[in-house]
Amino acid sequence: MPLRHALDHHARQRPDALAVAISDTRLTYSALYDRLKRLHAALAALPLQTRPDLLLPEGARNFALSIGNHAQAPTLLATALATPHAVTLLDPHWPDALHQRVLAKLPPDALFCLSSQTGLIEAAKRLGIPAITVDTNAFETFLTAPEDIPFTDPRAIFMVGFTSGTTSEPKAFARARHSWRASLEASRLAFALTEQSHTFVPGPLSHGITLYALAETLELGAAFHALPKFDLAEAHRAMAHTRRIVAVPSLLGALCRDKPLEQIVEITTAGAKLDPALLEKARSFFPRARIHEYYGASELGFVSLNTHGRESSSAPAYSVGRPFPHVELSLRQNGQEVPQGEPGTIFVRGDLAIDGYLWGGRNSGFRREGPWATVGDVGKLNNDGSLSLLGREGGMVITAGHNVYPQEIETALAEIPGITGAAVLGVAHQSRGQELVAILNGDTPLDEIKSQLAIRLPRYKLPRHFYRLTDWPLTTSGKPDRGRLMSWLHKKDPRLVPAAA
Incomplete structure (x- = not known):
């Protein structure tokens, strides 16, 4: 069902x-829907920018958003989800120069930002884009008398997002409404969601996992809880009123503090592999919760799912689960499927993927082969039908003539008791071409680590050097920042401590 219809229904049937x-x-559903109608009318009255790369329905506008988790963010995001208008999601942590390049490439009809973002405001002014500051009275002044929200074309674009992938310049993609409508239908069943699935999300609203959780929650008629910025005490107060958490693993781990919480019954996590130590920690801290760990990508949507109960999982814990509803998997090399157990590029077929990038990604990232789509991740299908990730095309390490995928070694490290984080990198070596270096968090003795790895991996996949690290650099989406780790290795940064035997 279109979210516009769902919100209209909730506002009429359960206004308070x-x-x-x-x-x-x-905001109650009645108040939220009234603000959507006022914001829709104000946006529709704006003059159109020249925008050849993004075609929208007649009367629709594209607005850019760079306000983090300000209290107005859910209203603006819900406007893109439920009205004909579209949102361009800018990361407030981007430098001014990057904001300026993005605004120039895809000029929005309006920019919603904070009064402190002076560089962004000046860039919009130079381009003739109206900038509305949401932390002043400018936002309330912008709103007009409410107008009924018209039908939203399922083929129309509702969001422009960005993914950096393996490059520093973000790649822009547009997502059509029909793909998320299909996703919502699938995830409602897969995550066992109901109108009582009141959801707490500790992460940034500009990230896909959080925005999607907002769409899920509002479609159900449940309550969506977020924070202006992460604070553990505030998070616990919010979780007291919810039954569900949606968070990347790093934030899920940060929530596992103090005493166990019995009221949480569902957890959804994605963005990085859930290592065994964190899985057990989450099971202990949220004893009644099922933990839905999915693998996906901004460009592909959901790919696979592994649901962890109190004592068991729907697929082996080392895997990323089995294909998500509505999705078919194919592991391919040179246009042909590879045998089960052999590494191949992961392709999906379904109705959740984008059509392509607006810009960027010519030599990396998303591409199609007929009806199949990929972002270049490499994996293998296990004997039980589950999927294991091995790395990314171009991320393979060639050491002494052997092809090695770092993800496989990281998975083996995560299975060793006491290891709570691991990253494996390939660095240049004069005779081997590349050699493997492991960066670890945990107090397991080095001799124990080496002996455990020797049981799990062939000799050529064993790292040559080990470092310990306690304070990990993370990307804005909560993943280990491999670029910074590689830089630290090259610079012999003292934060990387050589592991002693």
């Missing part, structure tokens, strides 16, 4: 039910 809460700011 809580829709969104960010700290002290709370």
Whole structure:
């Protein structure tokens, strides 16, 4: 069902039910839907920018958003989800120069930002783009009398997102409404969601996993809880009113503090592999929760799912699960499927993927082969039908003539008791071409690590050097920042401590 219809239904049938809460700011479904109608009318009155790369329905506008988790963010994001208008999701942590390049490439009809973002405001002014600051009275002044929200074309674009992948310049992609409508239908069943699935999301609203959780929650008629910025005490207060958490693994681990929480019954996590130590920690801290760990990509949507119960999982814990509903998998090399157990590029076929990039990604990232789509991740299908990740095309390490995927070694390291984090990198070596280096978090003795790896991996896949690290650099999406780790290795940064035997 289109989200516009769902919100209209909730506003009529349960007008006083809580829709969104960010700290002290709370909106009922009636209040939220009224603000959507006012914002829709104000956007529709804006003059159109010249924008050949993004075609929108007649009367629709594209607005850029760079306000983090400000209290107005859910209203603006819900406007893109439920009205004909589209949103360009800018990362507030980007440098001014990158913001300026993106605005120039795809000029929005309006920019919503914070008054402190002076560089962004000046860039918009030079391009003739109206900038509305949401932390002043400018936002309330911008709103007009409410107008009914028209039908939203399922083929139309509702979001422009960005993914950096393996490059520093973000690649832009557009997502059509029909792909998320299909996703919502599939995830409602896969994650066992109901109108009582009140959801807490500790992460940034500009990230896909968080925005999708907002769409899921509002479609159900449940309450969506978020924070202006992460704070453990505030997070626990929010979780007291929810039954579900959606978070990347790093933030899920940060929530596992103090005493166990019995009221959480569903957890959804993605963005990085859930290592065994964190899985057990989450099971202990949320004893009644099922943990839905999915693998996917911004460009592909859902790919596979592994649901962890109290004592068992729907697929082996080392895997990323089995194909998500609506999705078919094919592991391919040179256009042909590879045998089971052999490494291949992961392709998906379904109705959840984008059509392509607006810009960037010519030599990396998303591509299609007929009806099949990939972002270049490499994996293998196990004997039980589950999928294991091995790395990414171009991320393979060639050492002494052997092809090695770092993800396979990281998975083996994560299975060793006491290891709570691991990254494996390939660095240049004069005679081997490349050699493997492991960076670890945990207090397991080095001799024990080496002996455990020797049981799990052939000799040529064993790292030559080991370093310990306690404070990991993370990307804005909560993943280990491999680029910075590689830089630290080259510079012999003292934060990387050689592991002693």
